[in-house]
Amino acid sequence: MKRDQINIGxxxxxxxxxxxxxxxxxxxxxxxxxxxHVRIARDYKFMCSSPGQEFIIDDIRQYGLxxxxxxxxxxxxxxxxxxxxxxxxxxxxHYFQMANIREQAAWVTLDxxxxxxxxxDLVAAAVARVTYHRPLESREVKVNKSILVIGGGIAGMQAAxxxxxxxxxxxxxxxxxSIGGHMAKFDKTFPTLDCAACIMTPKMVEVxxxxxxxxxxxxxxxxxxxxxxxYSVRILKKPRFxxxxxxxxxxxxxxxxxxxxxxxxxxxxxxxxxxxxxxFPQAVPNTPVIDPDHCRILAENKPCGACEKFCEAGAIDFxxxxxxxxxxVGSIIIATGFKAFDPEPLVQYGYGIYPEVYTSLxxxxxxxATGPTGGSILMKGGDFPKxxxxxxxxGSRDAQYREYCSRVCCMYSMKFAHLVREKTGAEVWExxxxxxxxxxxxxxxxxxxxxxxxxxxxxxxxxxxxxxxDPENSEDKGRLTVVAENTLTxxxxxxxxxxxxxxxxxxxxxGAGDVGRMIGVSSDGNGWFTELHAKLAPVSTxxxxxxxxxxxxxxxxxxxxxxxxxxxxxxxxxxxxKGTVMTRAEISFIDPDLCAGCQTCxxxxxxxxxxxxxxxxxxxxxxxxxxxxxSCAVACPSSAASIKHFTNRQVMEELEAILx
Amino acid sequence: MNDQFxxxxxxxxxxxxxxxxxxxxxxxxxxxxxxxxxxxxxCTGMIDAKYIIKAFLDGADGVVIGGCHPGDCHYINGxxxxxxxxxxxxxxxxxxxxxxxxxxxxxxxxxxxxEFQKNMAEFIETIKxxxxxxxxxxxxx
Numbered sequence: 001m002k003r004d005q006i007n008i009g010x011x012x013x014x015x016x017x018x019x020x021x022x023x024x025x026x027x028x029x030x031x032x033x034x035x036x037h038v039r040i041a042r043d044y045k046f047m048c049s050s051p052g053q054e055f056i057i058d059d060i061r062q063y064g065l066x067x068x069x070x071x072x073x074x075x076x077x078x079x080x081x082x083x084x085x086x087x088x089x090x091x092x093x094h095y096f097q098m099a100n101i102r103e104q105a106a107w108v109t110l111d112x113x114x115x116x117x118x119x120x121d122l123v124a125a126a127v128a129r130v131t132y133h134r135p136l137e138s139r140e141v142k143v144n145k146s147i148l149v150i151g152g153g154i155a156g157m158q159a160a161x162x163x164x165x166x167x168x169x170x171x172x173x174x175x176x177x178s179i180g181g182h183m184a185k186f187d188k189t190f191p192t193l194d195c196a197a198c199i200m201t202p203k204m205v206e207v208x209x210x211x212x213x214x215x216x217x218x219x220x221x222x223x224x225x226x227x228x229x230x231y232s233v234r235i236l237k238k239p240r241f242x243x244x245x246x247x248x249x250x251x252x253x254x255x256x257x258x259x260x261x262x263x264x265x266x267x268x269x270x271x272x273x274x275x276x277x278x279x280f281p282q283a284v285p286n287t288p289v290i291d292p293d294h295c296r297i298l299a300e301n302k303p304c305g306a307c308e309k310f311c312e313a314g315a316i317d318f319x320x321x322x323x324x325x326x327x328x329v330g331s332i333i334i335a336t337g338f339k340a341f342d343p344e345p346l347v348q349y350g351y352g353i354y355p356e357v358y359t360s361l362x363x364x365x366x367x368x369a370t371g372p373t374g375g376s377i378l379m380k381g382g383d384f385p386k387x388x389x390x391x392x393x394x395g396s397r398d399a400q401y402r403e404y405c406s407r408v409c410c411m412y413s414m415k416f417a418h419l420v421r422e423k424t425g426a427e428v429w430e431x432x433x434x435x436x437x438x439x440x441x442x443x444x445x446x447x448x449x450x451x452x453x454x455x456x457x458x459x460x461x462x463x464x465x466x467x468x469x470d471p472e473n474s475e476d477k478g479r480l481t482v483v484a485e486n487t488l489t490x491x492x493x494x495x496x497x498x499x500x501x502x503x504x505x506x507x508x509x510x511g512a513g514d515v516g517r518m519i520g521v522s523s524d525g526n527g528w529f530t531e532l533h534a535k536l537a538p539v540s541t542x543x544x545x546x547x548x549x550x551x552x553x554x555x556x557x558x559x560x561x562x563x564x565x566x567x568x569x570x571x572x573x574x575x576x577x578k579g580t581v582m583t584r585a586e587i588s589f590i591d592p593d594l595c596a597g598c599q600t601c602x603x604x605x606x607x608x609x610x611x612x613x614x615x616x617x618x619x620x621x622x623x624x625x626x627x628x629x630x631s632c633a634v635a636c637p638s639s640a641a642s643i644k645h646f647t648n649r650q651v652m653e654e655l656e657a658i659l660x
Numbered sequence: 661m662n663d664q665f666x667x668x669x670x671x672x673x674x675x676x677x678x679x680x681x682x683x684x685x686x687x688x689x690x691x692x693x694x695x696x697x698x699x700x701x702x703c704t705g706m707i708d709a710k711y712i713i714k715a716f717l718d719g720a721d722g723v724v725i726g727g728c729h730p731g732d733c734h735y736i737n738g739x740x741x742x743x744x745x746x747x748x749x750x751x752x753x754x755x756x757x758x759x760x761x762x763x764x765x766x767x768x769x770x771x772x773x774x775e776f777q778k779n780m781a782e783f784i785e786t787i788k789x790x791x792x793x794x795x796x797x798x799x800x801x
């Protein structure tokens with residue numbers, strides 16, 4: 001198209017009261033009218049509304065506009081809206097450019113004149129750029145109708161079940177020997193005091209038996225390549241040293257294993273397991289694993305083979321090797337969960353120093369029927385505690401550790417208080433900063449616990465110490481003293497207690513960062529994965545086809561986790577049920593007339609998207625693999641490579657319009 | 661005189677991290693001086709040396725480049741490629757009489773609206789201290 005045929009329409013949005021009083025929109029429209037090739041410039045209250053879009057569509061038709069600039073919010077918000085309007089009116093969707101005068105001018109500039117001047121510059125830049133836009137087309141490609149779920153906690157399990165129920169093939173990957181995650185370690189759940197196992201184990205069994213779910217436990221994702229609809233995933237299946245197809249889960253191997261003193265990870269090291277073990281009785285799959293670091297044969301190469309001798313099924317296989325498996329999926333749901341904060345650095349609380357100081361997860365196991373004490377809340381010496389302190393916000397809401405609130409600690413602390421009262425009759429003292437109980441029936445539970453006689457003390461604990469105020473008092477012998485200020489009564493407290501529970505906060509799971517990097521999902525400063533939009537796209541990510549479920553996105557309780565998992569599944573299913581996705585249009589183009597065949601681009605491309613055509617002696621772009629990062633365009637010494645929609649000309653024009 | 665000097669600053673930012681951080685600064689109403697103009701690119705790895713030189717030749721007093729933290733690049737390692745390139749451009753600019761502080765590379769993640777605000781304010785202040793770009797006072801090329 002010759003440049004004298006270019007007709008640009010410029011639309012300045014008031015965005016209600018968001019842009020308009022700060023930026024003089026009429027002045028900006030007037031300014032735009034004077035720019036080269038601009039045929040028409042208008043301002044309107046809400047460009048994104050139907051009448052706003054109609055304006056554009058009508059003007060395109062009436063005035064023969066062939067380029068559109070909308071100055072409003074971020075293109076991350078409404079670029080697609082206006083591109084669609086362009087398409088509706090019959091011009092290419094890439095004949096459009098947005099000037100972000102809301103986030104970059106109106107909302108961040110104090111002075112009205114300055115904001116208006118900045119808005120004018122941004123509009124001028126957009127007009128200059130759009131003049132050089134080229135029509136681009138994207139292609140429709142088929143999607144692979146299967147879903148990868150990473151993480152087998154309650155989030156991943158629910159996402160897998162929901163997606164499987166929709167009839168899609170699901171691959172669920174869990175790095176531990178069993179699915180279940182943290183929820184499998186709990187005994188009761190707040191605020192209803194539902195038995196966690198009673199609601200959890202049926203779901204675990206459902207996952208294990210679901211016809212659409214293929215479960216890979218003791219496995220990890222090692223690489224993810226490709227794009228929405230067509231991700232190639234490589235899975236590493238660690239050797240269990242047990243043939244899953246033969247094992248019937250009778251458990252005799254665990255009975256006979258002579259190595260019995262390995263701290264049990266599942267029981268938070270409060271009890272022991274054998275070298276051949278299943279983490280807990282309801283594990284799914286019910287196939288044990290042999291711990292190669294402790295097994296006599298595997299670790300020390302010494303004679304043993306007790307498990308092999310007694311296994312009637314002949315399932316033990318010491319020669320099993322790590323296996324790699326390659327699958328192709330259309331969509332990925334990340335559900336890597338959390339890990340509990342390690343309270344050891346907070347030496348003032350004495351964790352790791354005094355044996356009667358527990359983390360919340362340790363207490364969960366202590367209280368659990370499948371735990372080390374069979375569910376009795378007992379001290380290490382075997383006695384019931386008479387007085388228990390629960391310290392909130394350990395690691396959370398602490399500028400030195402984690403600034404954020406971990407959301408679940410207040411509620412589980414009150415659950416603990418209730419359980420301690422119910423099971424032992426002990427006095428319970430809770431030390432909190434603020435009690436946070438926003439949730440259905442949560443505040444009611446808080447009231448109930450208070451009525452049960454739990455002492456709620458508003459004050460951060462200064463110290464847990466074994467120095468007693470009155471060492472002569474025989475009742476306090478062997479006790480710990482919790483030192484705190486009751487900030488409501490302004491009194492210092494020194495409470496002798498038998499047991500201290502630290503309500504530790506939540507952190508992203510170990511290795512979550514690696515998963516994020518592998519897939520390209522970014523995380524915030526704390527390591528939680530970043531959703532596409534904090535409010536309107538809470539389960540989506542910047543990577544199309546990749547969704548988030550559960551705590552990997554931020555601390556969450558079980559109801560929220562399950563809801564988000566269902567949401568993530570819904571999004572994944574919606575994507576796949578359509579059957580096709582559009583390829584991206586903004587990808588590399590290598591001009592065959594300019595390419596000298598030096599292959600620099602082939603070297604810099606991290607996606608292996610550029611092939612060298614030996615016959616023609618030039619490089620060619622694989623449109624499906626290219627992500628449009630632009631590495632090749634910059635590296636190309638003969639300027640043959642360029643990124644569509646980000647050509648040198650387009651960027652240079654934009655710069656020039658701003659500066660000159 | 662420098663009190664009245666209002667520099668022209670170009671920010672070449674990647675779509676995924678720093679542009680998003682700028683949006684977040686906006687949504688959070690974190691104000692900063694209006695001297696900076698953002699140019700959105702998909703990745704810092706697509707920033708050609710030409711763009712930086714063009715910006716300076718057209719009169720920019722400072723150029724700041726914003727991308728994802730190392731390891732967080734949406735395109736695996738575009739930001740690392742940018743690091744090397746921008747270091748090289750900086751060296752060349754210096755030989756042509758530009759103060760090296762006029763070109764800055766910053767990693768600002770998508771969730772770091774506050775960082776964006778702080779960095780822009782700081783950079784603008786730095787350029788104000790340096791005064792107008794030498795391009796404006798004399799022909800250097």
